Amino acid sequence: MNRYLLPLALLAFLNTAAAQSKPRWINLFNGKDLAGWKQVNGTATYEVRDGMIVGTCVKDSPNSFLATDKMYGDFILEVQVKIDAGINSGIQFRSLQRESDGRVLGYQMEVDHRPERAWSGGIYDEARRGWLYPVELNPSAKTAYKWGEWNTYRIECIGNTIRTWVNEVPVAYVVDDATRKGLIGLQVHAVYDEAGVGKKTYWKNIRIQTENLVPRPLTDLPVVNLIPNTLTELEKQQGFALLWDGATTAGWRGAHKQTFPDKGWEIKDGVLSVVPSGGAEAANGGDIITNEKYGAFELTFDFKFAEGANSGVKYFVDEKYLSSGSAIGLEYQILDDARHPDAKEGVVGNRTLGSLYDLIPSLKIQDLPRVWNEGRIKVYPDGRIEHWLNGRKIVAYERGTPIFYALVARSKYKEWAGFGMAATGHILLQDHGDAVSFRSIKIRTLK
Numbered sequence: 001m002n003r004y005l006l007p008l009a010l011l012a013f014l015n016t017a018a019a020q021s022k023p024r025w026i027n028l029f030n031g032k033d034l035a036g037w038k039q040v041n042g043t044a045t046y047e048v049r050d051g052m053i054v055g056t057c058v059k060d061s062p063n064s065f066l067a068t069d070k071m072y073g074d075f076i077l078e079v080q081v082k083i084d085a086g087i088n089s090g091i092q093f094r095s096l097q098r099e100s101d102g103r104v105l106g107y108q109m110e111v112d113h114r115p116e117r118a119w120s121g122g123i124y125d126e127a128r129r130g131w132l133y134p135v136e137l138n139p140s141a142k143t144a145y146k147w148g149e150w151n152t153y154r155i156e157c158i159g160n161t162i163r164t165w166v167n168e169v170p171v172a173y174v175v176d177d178a179t180r181k182g183l184i185g186l187q188v189h190a191v192y193d194e195a196g197v198g199k200k201t202y203w204k205n206i207r208i209q210t211e212n213l214v215p216r217p218l219t220d221l222p223v224v225n226l227i228p229n230t231l232t233e234l235e236k237q238q239g240f241a242l243l244w245d246g247a248t249t250a251g252w253r254g255a256h257k258q259t260f261p262d263k264g265w266e267i268k269d270g271v272l273s274v275v276p277s278g279g280a281e282a283a284n285g286g287d288i289i290t291n292e293k294y295g296a297f298e299l300t301f302d303f304k305f306a307e308g309a310n311s312g313v314k315y316f317v318d319e320k321y322l323s324s325g326s327a328i329g330l331e332y333q334i335l336d337d338a339r340h341p342d343a344k345e346g347v348v349g350n351r352t353l354g355s356l357y358d359l360i361p362s363l364k365i366q367d368l369p370r371v372w373n374e375g376r377i378k379v380y381p382d383g384r385i386e387h388w389l390n391g392r393k394i395v396a397y398e399r400g401t402p403i404f405y406a407l408v409a410r411s412k413y414k415e416w417a418g419f420g421m422a423a424t425g426h427i428l429l430q431d432h433g434d435a436v437s438f439r440s441i442k443i444r445t446l447k
Helices: 005-021 233-237 402-409
Strands: 037-040 045-049 052-056 064-068 075-083 089-097 104-111 123-126 130-133 151-158 161-166 169-175 183-188 200-209 252-254 265-268 271-274 288-290 297-305 310-317 330-335 373-379 384-389 392-398 426-429 436-445
Touching (some): 052 064, 052 183, 064 089, 075 089, 089 151, 104 151, 183 200, 297 310, 297 330, 310 373, 330 373, 392 402
Antiparallel strands (some): 037 064, 045 052, 052 200, 064 183, 075 200, 089 104, 104 123, 161 169, 271 436, 297 436, 310 330, 310 426, 373 384, 384 392
């Protein structure tokens, strides 16, 4: 062989291999017609106009979707979108059609310009679990969407990780495995009054990568990790650790006890549960607390409850207070508001789900609760404290202020001197005798 041919052949091979391994964009919309797309659900109209797909709202139609003929699993999708004033829209992905009625369900990246919410780029689980990542979790992204302009949306679905961007601004980070493959769909939202009729949503430059995917580098934003009792690499970088390991009693003991209760609690399949015992407060196994004490921290936990159940997550628990029932501390209330009588006790709803129990009522959110809910408690070094429920802030207050002391003075805690003001305290899961379960309990220190 000619001594020059071997290097040339090798170079050609390397160039071919490099070309094959480089991500390649594929156009999902040809700019001329709706080839490769089909309408599912609803009676809104879709047409191609000037290189755009234009969706038009009609009255009294359910949500309409123009969906891809193909199903997609791992991919990177980019699309440009804009909407008329007064409506919202979304881009479905890894979505399915319900067998019973063909209803589209699954992940949706929100398109919503309304300034009172500004959740564009957030992740909604259409017809299934509701909001997974409202943009309230990442408020710096609320200004990413530009009203009246074309906005570039990007979705990365790689394995069980879902990330979104609006105009190059990172918005959402969800880890979930509910659906790993499905259709991509363009939503025209339902409207039920004349003001919305004729409003339009526009899409263009729709393209996708499905091979040799290269995710963008990690950026620091809150993670919604729906895989039980796990930590993503970003959560680890942010300082989160599992407060409960998902399998044992390590790190926990009974309140006012040296060991974990020998009855009243069950660990099974990665879930820590109160064994129901008739609704009595701390009368069976009793509350459990962390061995360690915590000051400024961010705590996240998943919880679910049976009908009519009552429980709570307490913090700054101080064992110097002795009580006949549950140990004493500030409490994130867990309650079936619709069925438990305690929801009607207290003052202005301050014993309802997510409230600072007997002190401050939580904001009420219409699409809650779902089967597993995510609670979040943020305790800042300056004394500010927040309660969150499924990605939305529902309580905000500050310890040590005149308002705080006034609230305590009118509450059931008025007899406990210095209530809620310890520098550090235990975290507690309450045994109120009802079936309540916990998982994915995580904590990090805030500085």
